[in-house]
Amino acid sequence: MDFVITETEEGTFENNEINDEIIKSNIPKRIFQTHKSIHYIQSKPTLQKAINSWRRFVPEFGYHFYTDEMCDEFMKTEMVEEFGEEIYEAYNRVPISVMKADLWRYCIIYKYGGIYADADAVCLCDPNMFTLYETQLVCAPENSTHLCQWTFAAPANSPLLKSIIELSVKRILTIPLIKGEHVIHYLTGPGVFTDGIDKYLHENDMKTFNDKKKYYLYKNPTMICFMGERFHQTMIHHLFTGQNEDGWTHERYQKLM
Numbered sequence: 001m002d003f004v005i006t007e008t009e010e011g012t013f014e015n016n017e018i019n020d021e022i023i024k025s026n027i028p029k030r031i032f033q034t035h036k037s038i039h040y041i042q043s044k045p046t047l048q049k050a051i052n053s054w055r056r057f058v059p060e061f062g063y064h065f066y067t068d069e070m071c072d073e074f075m076k077t078e079m080v081e082e083f084g085e086e087i088y089e090a091y092n093r094v095p096i097s098v099m100k101a102d103l104w105r106y107c108i109i110y111k112y113g114g115i116y117a118d119a120d121a122v123c124l125c126d127p128n129m130f131t132l133y134e135t136q137l138v139c140a141p142e143n144s145t146h147l148c149q150w151t152f153a154a155p156a157n158s159p160l161l162k163s164i165i166e167l168s169v170k171r172i173l174t175i176p177l178i179k180g181e182h183v184i185h186y187l188t189g190p191g192v193f194t195d196g197i198d199k200y201l202h203e204n205d206m207k208t209f210n211d212k213k214k215y216y217l218y219k220n221p222t223m224i225c226f227m228g229e230r231f232h233q234t235m236i237h238h239l240f241t242g243q244n245e246d247g248w249t250h251e252r253y254q255k256l257m
Contacts, residue, residue: 026155027131027138030114031057034066034101041119050239053123061127062114068097071104079107083165090172094188095255102188103172105149106165113156120239121151129235136160137197138224140231141213146190147197147225151236160223164196179256197223 031054041047055063066074075091091103105116115130117123130138130153137160142148154161171187172178178187185191198208206222209215215225226235 026134027115027153028062028113028155029060029128029131030062030064030112031055031127032064032066032105032108032112032114032116033119034068034071034104035119036097037067038065044241046239047119047241050120050122054117054127057123057127064108064114066104066108068100071100074111075100075104075107078111082107082111083169086173087165087169090169093172093178095178096184099184099188102149102184103165103168106161106168106193109152109154109156110158110161110165111156113154113158115153116151117236118150118238120241122237122239123235124237125235133224135221135224137222138226139215140226140235141215141228142190143228144211144213145194146185147194147212147215148231149190149193150238160197160200163200164193167196167199168192181256183256 033051033054035041035047041051051065054061057063072091076088079087079091087103087107091100094100094103109116115127136154136158138153140148140151142150168188171192175183175187182191194212201208201222204222207217209217213228215223216227218225232238
């Protein structure tokens with residue numbers, strides 16, 4: 001059964017209400033996704049199908065879709081209350097939308113807990129696989145260098161996500177110039193996601209790995225890391241639509257190179 005996203009009069013979306021009373025597990029059964037607008041999603045059948053792969057699990061899972069405007073409002077209200085004005089300053093300083101979406105994803109899961117998935121990440125599995133654990137982060141390796149931040153899960157107030165958020169904000173506000181091919185990874189993307197995790201583990205005298213594929217050995221209350229092959233072949237299929245003509249990679253070359 002497909003779930004077609006429909007806009008309500010308030011400008012939010014069906015099944016977007018967050019109800020803490022129904023949450024009984026460490027990682028709530030909530031799915032969060034974001035993109036430019038509902039109209040953009042509706043104009044892209046590939047993205048609509050990808051989002052439906054998650055929405056088919058409603059009502060067992062709450063589903064929450066945020067537009068760019070909704071992300072901005074969340075960051076300048078709820079996150080400023082949590083982290084202070086610096087976080088919204090950092091959010092506004094990054095020049096392209098994918099970087100804002102990066103920082104938002106860490107913040108929304110830190111605030112509410114649940115699963116984050118890119119709008120072009122197709123769910124091939126039962127999302128309960130992300131919420132079965134008493135742990136502070138559920139993720140997978142992207143490759144030998146980075147852990148994957150386009151689909152992950154965590155409880156609210158995860159100290160690992162807090163480490164990532166604080167490191168990202170620090171990098172954004174202290175870098176003299178936001179330019180370069182890899183600056184997205186370093187400031188908001190897989191680079192800071194991985195470095196923030198490593199930083200937390202190191203500060204708490206826990207094992208870190210240079211080869212990020214070895215993080216599958218983590219199966220404890222701090223982190224659950226799936227094996228990369230299992231994750232990418234049987235759990236999530238990433239479409240990488242950011243490489244399309246109107247995707248973020250082209251915006252990167254226009255504004256950051």
